[in-house]
Amino acid sequence: MFSMTATAVAGDSLDSDREVLLSFKSHLESRNPTERGKYNEWETTEKQDVCHWPGITCTPDKSRVTGISLTDSTISGPLFGNFSALTQLTFLDLSSNTIGGSIPDDLSRCHSLKHLNLSNNIIRGELSLSGLSNLEVLDLSVNKISGDVRSSFPLICNSLVVANLSTNNFSGRIDDVFNECRYLKYVNLRYNRFSGEIWSGFRRLVKFSVSGNRLSGNISASMFRGNCNLQVLDLSGNGFVGEFPGQVSNCQNLNVLDLWGNNFTGNIPAELGSISSLRGLHLGNNMFSRDIPETLLSLSNLVFLGLSRNNFGGDVQEIFGRFTQVKYLVLYGNSYVGGIHSSNILTLPNLSRLDLSYNNFSGRLPAEISQNLTFLILAYNNFSGDIPREYGNMPRLQALDLSSNRLTGSIPASFGKLTSLLWLMLANNSLSGEIPREIGNCSSLLWLNVANNQLSGGLYPELTNMGSNPTPTFEVNRQSEDYIVAGSGECLVMKRWIPAEFPPFIFGLESLTKRSCRSLWDHVREGKCIFPVCPPGSTVGPLDVSGYLQLSGNKMSGEVPANISQMKKLSMLHLGFNEFEGKLPTEIGQLPLVFLNLTRNKFSGQIPREIGNIYNLQNLDLSYNNFSGNFPTSLNDLNEMSKFNISYNPFIHGVIPSRGQLATFGKDSFLGNTLLQLPSFFNQPGNNNTSSGERDNGREEDEDDESAIDMLAFCWSTVLFYVVALIGTLVLIYFDCPWSRAWLRLIDTFMSSLKILDMGDDIVGIDTLDTKAVSKKKTVISWRSRNT
Template structure:
């Protein structure tokens, strides 16, 4: 449906005019010329086109007016130095939707066009191919589809089409686009085909990013003359030969991860003297890690995980004095952690998860590394007590020991690491209590202790963790209550986020963020399902930086709001324990809490009405002992998508305010036998199956549960859900309805018999009337 155009005086044009106006904008003869006036006319036409697609939310182009300012002073417009012609348009992040404008070529001096970070769809029009003077084109972060054909842009120097939906091969554009091209970013699309020869004629090319597409075949052999070459997440295969590194190599970043390369990786990579990042993760490389890598003094990031390298680590790698990140996860090393890792004193990030190690944490001396910021030993076979010596690593910010066989108590010394932002000890065999010393971890963002055998109370000191937004202790044996002190948790994470923004290091990317995010962000629960969708789009590297820097990425809306702006979204996951007592009223202070899972515990008492003040998207209280009235205030949680109140002792009238939760997709109030009242037969609650209301004998359900189809009930549970105040009148009305329907069909049958014998035109019209009545009758009865 086309949205009506909004006029300046507030009146809206007829809907019938809009397609006509769009047709004029798209098919009208191009406005061309060689003057600033003609350029302004093109821009005003462009503005009208954008407004037709975006009748409400509009960007800075909405300020384009000839009466107020000179064209060259319009927001997002640049001109020649003397102000005679328009040369640039920059409307990045301007809430633009719809298809691309089809008359940019009329701006004959246009050299710069940036429409990135919008929601532009459709395909790239042929008109753009006629912008022969264009040097900079950025259409990244849109939803553009179709295939690529830009062979006419022979003067282009920068091309950025990343994060779109463009498909097909690129041979029709390359190498004809290569005269002046310096930057080619086609990442995060659906491109396919071969790339082994498309850049041969690109003499000035320096930066190529093709990651996360569907390119196949062998690699382009000329990549050594670039500065950056990334093909991660494709379907490339074959060997990386020594000849690819012969001669002058200017590479600073070589990213081959997530493909199907095989064989030994050549030591001639050492010819790339300026290499900063070498990423070979996720291939099938075999043999020894090349000792020659140790001569690349500039190397800062070395990603060798998920291959089949030998467990012998070359001593020469210790010469890499600038090495920040060392990743050797998932190489099936086994045995004890190699002793050489304890000698990488310069390394800040050591990632060794998924190697089936059984020991060597102490003997390798990795716990004495003075600069270590991240240590990931998850998914191994370590056993015994957790090493308390880790607490002496004062620079540690991320400690990940999940999915091992550690047992015994959590050392209270772990509370003495002031910089710690993430502690993941989940899925081990830990017993004992959560140390009260954790209350000193004021920089902690994540505390993951799920799937152990921890007991005792959650210490009240946890409330002192002012940055703790994400707390998961599910499936333990914890007891005690949800004390009021807990509600201070995560009250001020800003200082931690600020530290991460100031110390951002692009070298970190590729160090297992996708794996930990799937554990730390419960993507199966809203609103975090958004995170899962993003991960499946293969962009978790940038998402990881957004999360740790506190940028708003999850759709959360405050109570009473009908929109879901992106915000920081916290969770409290306490399910599967023995927690008891009442939920404190001051839980409303947890202003960033969007997921609250208290299921499978022993909580009791009334649910405080203050819960309606939280920006909840997920609320699960199943299998507890809650009683009293379900707060009407839950109906204020406009963004609530998942609500489970089943298996409790709630009583009183069913709150009809729940019918206002238009975003709710999962709902369960089963087995609360003391709830009474009427469930509305229209609205959001009418969209759920009978399974959402089982075991509530006093609750009157809508009549559609008694009909055959999606909502089936037994004959003993016939409808009592409609309003009963006019039962007698309703019975009379239904009697009249049934008698009228019977009479209509008797007459209809007579008409059909006449049609069979006489085939008259009016009889056919009568038959069509019968068909229409039958359809209407089905709709009324449903």
């Protein structure tokens, strides 16, 4: 009899299957009262044919239900506990939902089940599926399942072909778990906590990945004896030691060999050169010998060659310049000092991506370079001199990273021809001159970082066209067929290119491990952003690309143009520590900003109330400027804001609301604004009502307070001196004292010294602020001297 709970309902007819499905529907609806998937269309009337319900499949004669597919159907709560009543169920796919709890014992009684996919949920507990002896495909990836797998394996191995247990919390040993799985072809155990030695029978699989576990020991030659069917072997991110055996050459179908992030030593096996099918060779982050076997040159299908972090040192090996077939060459973190030219790696005809970052290269940047490059990464070296204008002649270039070198000169105007450019990273150099107006022609340029240079000029209207149409570049990346597994340096690149202070990306950085780097990398390259970009006036936005403009720590000046509103994908705008001036355009309120920092400039006029329409704004810093007028209370509507500072804008007046978001920050966000009326509780003893971001800067703000107090004392002493001097002078003149002229000369000398002091502080003050050197005390004094 039908029950609304998970009470057993068994039978051998379509009617009994229908009752079970309706019970399943009731289970789902009770836990998902609002957003519901296609199961919501299952009819309760008997007229509707069950086999036509969305997500349901039946036997050819439509006598029994055999399959349920509710992937990505906004399902939450625990798993349904009566699937076993569907006695002919062979296919169950509930992937990409938010199903929690543990796997119920009932599922182990679905003896006919051949395909089970519960991936991309939040299922916990231990694995217990020992009754599924007919299972062919098992996918439990991206969950939180823990414990040993021995309670289910080898009991479910009779027919198993695919076992994907990746990205869970499984532990224990795997060296003998799969011995009886005769038909097994694909095993993915990545990103778990498995320990001990590796399973020696992996050579009979097609794909085997144990990346990101705690496995150790040697990889012996015996593991590759006999027939080897492997196409992908991924051992990366473990603790394997010793020499890697050349007998891997028995795997003549191998496409990808990933040994990254272990402790392999000795020579790179010369036998690898006989595996003609090899396309990806990941040998980075080991301790291999710097001698590269000549035999590898015969790998005509090799696309990716990664030998980062192997402590090679010296000059780049000459042999790299002869890998004419390679598209991706990754050699970062090797302490190389030279050999870029002599190795000829810069002119490899098929080279698409070259990563030489984190080495010790010096001298001028190479001007002769392959025009086929899409990624050129030379960051964190000691290059000096100008940026070659020839770098503007690479029409396919999508990323140029020259940050953290010793570069001087100007940014070449030829960069305006790089219409496929997504990233331009030039931060932490000594570049000067203006940002060329031609950069506005870079229609794909969403991410520009030129922080901490000596750039001058303005943010010209032409520059606001950058990033206006990145779609063509994204389309090229979506159509790319190159298959390169993780370990290509994505983590290092993403952590460098994602600003740590940018709120939408903080979550990405915190969760950025090798397990997520590749997917995040692909999402960004293909324009599939993982963060919602909310238009002004909205608290909910579609997933879109989040761009940033990072200009802080330069000498840029002028006004912000009103047509900055054209940069519709701009989520981060950092103009701090510059010399921008004038009124902030109201059009800035039309940007989908999450981060806005204008600190230590010369902005004046009223703070645009339109900023209060950017409901997803999380970080707003307008401190150390000359804003004036009435404080816009519309900022109190920014409920997502976690960091806020308008300190030292002394011409702002008005009342700060005692309730709402602004009241959560405390007085440290309003220092130096004597005309502002703050809530009374800000001054109560023990009130530390400051945001976490402001507390981090508490010591610096205390220094500012001390500076302000020192300056106030100095001003009062000066006034008192003037008063006493004036009275004394009048008395002396009145009585015609013989030493009155000496007194007047003393006063004149003192006032001249005051004028010199005032001019000197103005010269070294905020107008020429160097973010790396100038103390805040001198900044406060100079700011006050300029505005008195």
